[in-house]
């Protein structure tokens with residue numbers, strides 16, 4: 001799957017995904033930026049280990065979960081991308097030691 | 099046109115209680131019809147916490163303690179049988195349950211109450227009182243305020259939705275499961291009973307009223323009483339968390355999938371099931387006092403459902419004296435008691451006689467109190 005960006009005058013923003021630099025545009029959600037960059041898996045489901053990508057892009061389905069700046073299970077479609085942001089795949093459940 | 103269905107037994111109410119009884123009657127070889135209302139109904143069975151909990155239930159009424167214990171003893175085999183019958187895993191696990199105490203006073207009172215039950219309940223009642231330092235192995239992140247806990251090996255938990263599903267899957271094709279069939283009347287007809295539900299009419303040798311809060315209106319039609327009232331409870335669910343935590347408590351439990359359920363609120367607010375932030379905050383605050391690390395967890399769901407409570411909090415089990423063959427069944431621990439309902443109560447109903455152990459649970463026991 002690939003997406004083509006429409007031309008705009010938006011400023012460009014740089015962040016990292018699993019340590020790799022990714023170019024985005026100001027105003028992108030993290031999810032949109034990663035899709036535009038051709039990322040084909042955001043997370044794996046904790047129980048069955050299946051790959052997942054964003055589905056609704058509007059905060060409902062929770063399929064776009066990512067680790068953003070150290071915080072697990074953030075909804076990528078609901079967070080605006082910022083310069084220097086560190087984003088990682090969400091491959092496990094959030095770790096909380098009770 | 100009205101269709102009449104003839105069966106040995108009709109069960110009114112397809113929640114956990116009615117389903118367990120219908121399942122049990124089917125196992126005894128009776129032909130059974132199970133009538134249930136549609137989605138508009140209040141259904142505790144779809145909104146509960148999933149504990150199979152014995153600890154602390156029935157101080158002052160040993161029959162209840164004994165009955166709960168009996169069900170908990172039956173649960174392991176029962177869960178296996180369900181899986182073998184229909185392939186549904188109800189995720190039953192019996193790690194024993196902890197009840198945290200937050201003050202010396204509470205710790206002592208709790209210990210005394212459980213000790214009383216150990217003396218009074220025939221067949222025994224096991225528990226241990228543990229101090230904080232004995233808990234830290236199992237709960238390394240335990241909140242500072244927790245001074246100890248009672249622990250009871252009979253406690254466990256299951257997935258209540260899978261349980262309901264397992265009942266229905268096993269009954270498929272063997273029990274007449276009528277959905278969207280709210281019973282409007284139950285009328286004695288000779289030694290049988292006619293149940294009218296919309297365009298369906300069921301003629302049954304026995305009738306079991308297991309309609310939860312609906313029993314209040316149905317019971318008097320066959321000379322029974324069910325003075326049950328709603329008691330709202332709300333539940334919070336976190337995102338899936340790792341690693342799995344070993345312990346099971348009265349108000350915090352981790353499901354097989356890793357989500358943590360947090361509950362145990364009680365609101366006497368009538369027939370309404372709105373979830374709200376205020377109660378959610380209280381539920382969360384109590385859990386965070388016990389497990390401070392929970393504050394980092396994200397919540398993904400909150401809901402409310404109505405418990406079905408008799409004035410004294412005990413179940414209602416009775417066969418009608420005026421119309422033998424008609425039974426009423428209500429309880430507020432339908433998960434815990436599911437095994438006993440299917441494998442003991444249903445057997446008694448099939449035989450036409452409830453055992454004396456259940457005598458204290460007659461629906462008429464409140465008669466003098468309700469003017």
Ligand SMILES: Cc1cc2nc3c(=O)[nH]c(=O)nc-3n(C[C@H](O)[C@H](O)[C@H](O)COP(=O)(O)OP(=O)(O)OC[C@H]3O[C@@H](n4cnc5c(N)ncnc54)[C@H](O)[C@@H]3O)c2cc1C
Pocket residue numbers: 110111112113114115116117133134135136139140141142143144145146147148149150151279280281282308309310311312313316329330331332333402403404405406428429430431432433434435
């Ligand atoms: C928040 C909460 C937490 C709980 N936690 C636990 C727990 O941890 N462990 C535990 O053991 N129990 C727990 N319970 C209690 C448990 O959920 C109930 O005891 C159990 O679900 C009751 O089942 P029921 O079948 O009697 O009622 P319901 O699930 O309410 O089912 C009654 C059914 O009867 C039907 N009905 C009503 N009127 C009619 C009619 N006229 N004709 C046909 N059908 C009718 C309704 O459609 C409904 O499906 C909890 C309850 C709540 C609310």
Ligand code: FES
Pocket residue numbers: 031053054055056057058059060061062063064065075076077078
């Ligand atoms: S894509 Fe559905 S919540 Fe983000």
